[in-house]
Amino acid sequence: MVSESLTSAAGFQIAAVKLSGQKETTEFEILEALEIQQGTSLALFDASAARERLSHIPWVDAVSVQKLYPGTLQVRIDEREAYALWQRGDLLSVIDSKGKVISDDVDGRYANLLMLIGHGAQYRGGEVLDALDAVPELRVRVRAARLVSDRRWDLLLENGITLRLPEKDVARALADVVTMDAENGLLARDIAMIDLRLQDRVVVRLTDEAALRRKAGTPDAGARRRSGADT
Template identity: 35%
Template sequence: MRSVRQARKPRDGRGKQGRSSARGVARGAAQQPFGRRKSLRGNPISRALRAVHAFLDLRRPMLIMTLVIVLLTALAGLFASGVVGRTVHRTAAGFDTLLADAGFGVSQVHLSGNLRTPQVTVVAALGFTPGQSIFSVDLPAARARLMALPWVAEAGVKRRYPDDIIVRIVEKQPFARWQTPKDSYVVERSGAVITDKGLDQFRRLPLLLGDGAPQNAAPFIAAVDGHRAIAARVYAYQYQSGRRWNLLLDDGVVAKLPETGWRKQLDTLEHLIVDKGVLERDIVEIDLRSPTQYFFVTKTGEPKEKKPTVSGRAI
């Protein structure tokens, strides 16, 4: 028997045509915009929003800077008006009150070292109020006020918790009295003025006369103190012309010392007082400014015979 096969029709044409049609449809679909997107692009509100957004993107740094300037200006105005300061002060005051109520209020001030500075003066200079919070005490400011007191050379202020303040004072040491044409003062060894008050209690201190005397007196007075006969008879130390010293002795006798070599002439004056009894004579002046001789001036104003000296000792 013969086999009969049914021949299949070629499908190439239809496939190609189908694919071409599909591509055409797809291409047409790709080229055809959606109706909604097209409508958004044409919407005036959408265009306005996009314009604002683009403007903000471009102007963002400038806007931030403007906002910062406005904020700083507002803060400066608040500070200038005192609003911030008053608020902070009220808050701090309230906090200090809480601390004081909790047992941290100043109750005692322990003071030491004040001999000539009254206690009431020290307390006033500290500036504390009873019950004030110990944490609010300004220690540097309190110390500065103490240092401004005339007799205070050094001061220390510290807290001792929970409620004590410790104050230690070192006072200046009076060295001499300095008399000027206008006033009198108590001075330190360095020559610094301490005070011009209450001088009666310092009558036993050496008396200095002349400009520059306080700054130059310490070594000279120490040397004079080493000569007991002279020191016992000195009434005042006079600094003359900013260069040398005169000793004003008892009974108005003036001993004139040289600018240099005065230590040796102090030995000579001691010898004249002790061994020669020169102060018992009728003289008002002993001139020791020459390194080799000395002479006296009598009360009549006539100088006596000059006496030669050898190694500072009268012959």
């Protein structure tokens, strides 16, 4: 067994640490996990234990630690990708595609990620995201997806409309919405909810303001806009 004092004296102490691959992980987090002290021997440094400690950093997906003699430690980080946001109660987190929480520090960088709402939603985000990928013109308008009774999804649009999706044949329901919007401007109307759960009909609920206007015999705002555009 070679003593640490001998290896350090022979010039094998760690003189440099080369980091690569990290974007979200800070240099401080990496160096703290490496636990390198002044005079630490490269020969006696436990790279396996260091990899284990580094793997517990939230953003780290995979990591390699290599010794480059005479005195350099090379660390390569592969990070998880932010896939969606997950909301349960007042807590909001960034998650990866497996539903694992990466960080609770959510800022404007993640504004374009779909928000998944409810317990269990974090593991099933792929269902709704894959379906939305087929209708990109609708995807850009969806801000959140809420898992209902662990069976189906409600989509919350940027303009306040809620789309109630069926348990099955979600792709057909989304395609129907895109078609109705293209033909009739459905999503531009004063609508609070569109229920797509029944195969033979679509149920639409107006906003409270639009319902009052209809009761008073006044055209809804969407109808007035379309009427003006046609003249």
